[in-house]
Amino acid sequence: MELAHPARSPSGVLRNRDLFDWLYALALVAGAGLALVRYGAFMDIYDDLILLLHVPVLIAIGWYWKPFRSFLAAVAGLSLASIWLYQGDLARAEQVFFLKYLISSQTAIMWMSALYFMATGAYWLGLLARSEFGEKTGSTLVWIGTAMGTAGLFARWYESYLVGPEIGHIPISNLYEVFVLFSLITALLYLYYELRYGTRRMGAFVMVVISAAVAFLLWYAFSRGAHEIQPLIPALQSYWMKVHVPTNFIGYGAFALSAMVGVAYLLVERGILASRLPAPRVLEDVMYKAIAIGFAFFTIATILGALWAAEAWGTYWQWDPKETWALIVWLNYAAWLHMRLTKGLRGTMLAWWAVVGLLVTTFAFLGVNMFLSGLHSYGNL
C-alpha cells in the first residue's frame, strides 16, 4: 500500500516529501498569495481567513493522500481553463466549443453525472465478473467525474459573477448545488477509503447512492429548471455559508457511505456476494471510520450552523425543523458510536443501524425541505 505511516515528528513529515509534494504545496501557497494580492480588495477578513486556512488543510490532505494532489491540479487546470475561455462574457458558453461541450458549469456537471453512472456500471461489472480491469475503470471514472464536477462548481461560481456582480456567490446555496456537492464529497471519501483499505470492491455499493443523488440532480434540473443561478436572499449572505454547508456535507456524505457499506456487510453476512466483497471485518471497519468522520464533521457543522443562526436569526437554537432533524441525526450516530465503542456492539445490528441512519439523514437533508416548513427552505421541490 502506498500510504506510508507518517512519521511522528514534525521534521520527519517534512523530510519524507518528494518533489511533487513540494511543487503541490508551492502551487497552493502561490495560488492563495496571488488571490490575496489581486483580489484582496474584494474580500473581507473572513474571506481572507477562510482562504488562508485552506492552504495548510489542502497541503496536509495532499501530503497524506497522494492522489489528491493530481486531482486538485486537474481541478485547478480545468477551472482556470474554463475561466480563461469565458473571457468575461457569459454568452461564450454557447459559442465556444470547449465551453459548450466540456467545461462550462452545466456541461461539466453533466459529464460528472455521466461518468458516475458509467463508474457504477464498471464497478458492478468488476464485482460480478471478478474483473480487476472493471474495478480499475470504475475507479478512474470516479476520479475523472469528481474532477469534472468540482471544476463545474468552480466554473459555476465564476459564472454567477458574470450573471451579475451583485449576484455572484459560492455555489452551495440551494438544493441543486448542494446535491452536486454531496455527490462529490461522497465520491472523494469513498476514493480515500478505496486506497486506504486497498480494495475497490465497495465501489459497486457506494456508487449506487451517488448515482441515486445524481439521478435526483438530473430530474431536478430537467424538470424543475433548478440549475439556474439564483441570487442570494439576505439571510444567506454570510461568510458562514462557506464553512457551514461543506462541513455539513462531509457529514452527510460519510453517513451515506457508511450505510452503503452497511448494506454490503449485511449481504456478505447472508452469503450473498460473500466471495467477491471484502471480509466482514474490513467492511465493519470502513463503516466505523466513515461514521466517526461523519459524526465529527456533523458536530462541527451543527455548531457552525448554531453560530450562524445566532447572527442571522437572533438565536443559536430555535428548534427549527432543520435544526431539530440535525439534532436527531446527531443523536442517532452518537448512540451508534456509544454502542460500538463503549458497549462493544458489533456486526449485524450496527450495519442495520447504519442503513436506517441513512434514512434519518435523508429525511433531515431532503424530507424537511419537502414536508416541513421552516427557515431552511432554500429548495422546495
Place this chain on the structure above:
Amino acid sequence: MQRSTSKGLFELFSSMRFAISLLTVLAIASVIGTVVKQNEPFNAYLNQFGPFWFPIFEKLGLYAVYNAGWFLVILAFLVLSTGLCIARQTAPMLREMRGFREHAREVSLRQFAHQAELPGGLPLGEQQARVAAYLAQQGFKARSDQREDGVLLAAKQGSASRAGYFLAHGAIVLICLGGLLDGNLPLKVQMWLGGKQTTGGNQLIADIPESARLGEDNRSYRGNVFIPEGRAANVAVVSLDDGILIQELPFTISLKKFHIDHYENGMPKRFASDIIVTDDATGESFEHTIEVNRPLEYRGVTMYQSSFDDGGSLLKIAGRNLAAGSQAPVLEIEGRVGETLQLNHPRFNYALELTGFTPFNVEDMGEGARAAEGAEGFTRHLGSGARATDDGRELRNIGPSFTFKLRDEAGQAREFKNYMLPIEQGGRWYLYTGTRATQAEAFRFLRLPVDDDGSIDTWFALRDIVFDPARRDELARRFAHTSFGDGEDTAELRKRLIETAVNTLMLFGEKGYESIGTFIEKGVPQAERERAADVFVKILQGLVWEAWQMTREQTGQAPLAIDEPRAAYLRDAIAALSDSLFYEAPLFMQLTGYEQVQASVLQVTRSPGKPLVYIGSLLLVLGVFAMLYIRERRLFVLLKHDGNGLVTLSSNRKAIDVDETFERHAAALRGLLDPAAPAPEATPRGQ
C-alpha cells in the same frame, strides 16, 4: 436497604443503557415538534385539530413541545445521566490515564489478542536500551519493572483520548444548562415567583398592566420591537403561550428609514434599518444600520433585523359603486394601513379594514416555457448555469397593490387585494381586483378592462346603464332602431327585438352569463342551443355597444365606429359585467394615490446562556476529535535474561489499524533485538 436502593438508582442513571434510551426518547420527542407547527396562534390549532383534540394536545404541550415540562424533564435526565456517568467514570479513568500497569504478570500478558515472541540472545541491558529508545522514538511513554527473570517495559500513548471523554460529556452538560438559561424557563419562573402574567395582544402598549411588564433587570428574553418609520419604541413584545409580555428596554430605538433592495428578478436583496439608539439613562445616542446577518449589540441586548411590515402607509382610495341600480357618487376615502374606517351609506354599513400595502409586485407575466424534447432538450441544459433568456418567463413589476377587508354589520368579512395600475394580458389592459372569503383560499380575480384613456370610467358608465332596470326599455328601443332603422316595414321586427332585448337585459342583470345559460338549457332544445347562445351574445354585444354610444352622448362626445380593438373591449367589458355580479362587495376600491410608510421589526434578545453554550461547543468538538482520533495504545515488552521476549499490545478500540500497528511494532522490535543485526545508531528522539 435504603443504601442499596440509592446505589441501584445511581447505577441505573449512570448506565449506558439509560443514556442510550434517553437519546432515543429525546430524538423521538423532537420529531413531534417538527410535525406540529410550533407557537402558532391557538385558533389555528383549534381549526386544525378540532374541539376534541385541541385541549388534549394543549395539555400535552404539543404547541410548544420544546418548552413543555415533560421535554425539559427529559433534558434534565440527560444532564443527570451524563453528569453521573462522568462522576462514576472519573476515578477509574484517571487511574487508567496515569497508570502504566507495569506490574502486569506474564500470565495475563499471554491472554492478550495481540502478542508476538521476540528473539533473545543479546544482554538484557542492551535489549532494554534498544527497546526503550525505540519506544521513545515512537512517541510512547514507558516505565520499567525489574523482575526475577528479566524486565517488563510498559509503554503507552494517546492517553489524551480519555481526556476527550471528559471534554465531550462535560460539554453536553454545559450546553444543556446554557440552553436552559436562554429558553422559556426563566420567564416561566418569573411568572410563578414574580406574579407576572401574560395579556392579550390587541391593546395599546400604554394600557398593558404592570403584571405583564418585565423590567430592565430581566436577563433572559427574546422579543420583537415594531417601529414605523419616523417613530420610536422602547419596549419589546415577548410572546408566551397564547399571550404576550412587555419587555422594557434600557434604550429607545427610533427608525429613520427602512430599506428593501431587490434583485432584477424581484428577489429581495437587502433588508436594512437605519436606526438611532438613545440610552435612556445617559441620554447618549448614536446612529447605526442593522441588516440581516449584521446585528447590533448594545448594553447587553442584541438587536437583529427580523422582519418588516407596513408602518401605516397613507392610502387614497376612490370607492366606486357596484350596487345595482343606484348611481352613487364616487366615494373619496383616505386612511392609513392598520386603520378601520366606517363606510356609511343609505344602503349599507361596512367597516373598511385597511390591512396592507405593497409598492412593488414582481410577477412572472410570460406565456410559459416552450417544451423542448430529445437532443434539443438536453443541449438546453449544457452551457452556463445562468437562466436561459428564451425560457418563456417574463418577470415584471406590475405596480402597487393593497389589501383590505370589508366587514358587514353581522361581522362577516371578505378580503380583497386590488392592484393600483392596469396590467397587460395578451395585448389588452385590465385593472385587477381579487377577493376571497377566508385566508385559506386563493384570491379569485375580477378584471375590469380599461378604455382608450387607460381608465375604467367607461366600464362603470356601461354598467350603470346595462344594470339599470329603469333604462332597460330605452336601451332596448335604441338597439332595435340601430338594428332595423325607423321604417314602418320593420316595426314588427323592432317590437320583437325590443322584447327579446329587454328579456336579455333582465336575465343578464340577475347572474350574467350564468342565468342566460340556465335559460337556454331549460327553454331551448339541445340541437338549437348553440345557435340560441350565439343570438344572445350578439344581442348583448349590440346592447352594450348601444350603451357605450349613450354614455358618449351624455358627455357630449361623438359616436364611435366599431373596429377590432373596440370589439375586443366590448367582449371584455361584457365578461367583466357578468363576473362583477359575483363580486360580493358594494364598492370597487380603486387606489388613486399613496404615501408609503414602512415599519421594521427588530428582534431583541438577551441570552445569558450563550457563553456557556459556546464554550460547551468548543469542548464538544475537542472531545469528539480526541475520543475518535487519539488512539490509546499500550505496548508491553517483556525482556528476559535468557530465552525469548514477548511483546503484547492492548487498545481501547478494536479496529483493523490496531492489528496493523501491532504488526509494525512487533516487526520493528524483532529487527532491533535480532542478535545477528548490527547495533542501531543511537538516535535521540525527535529525528
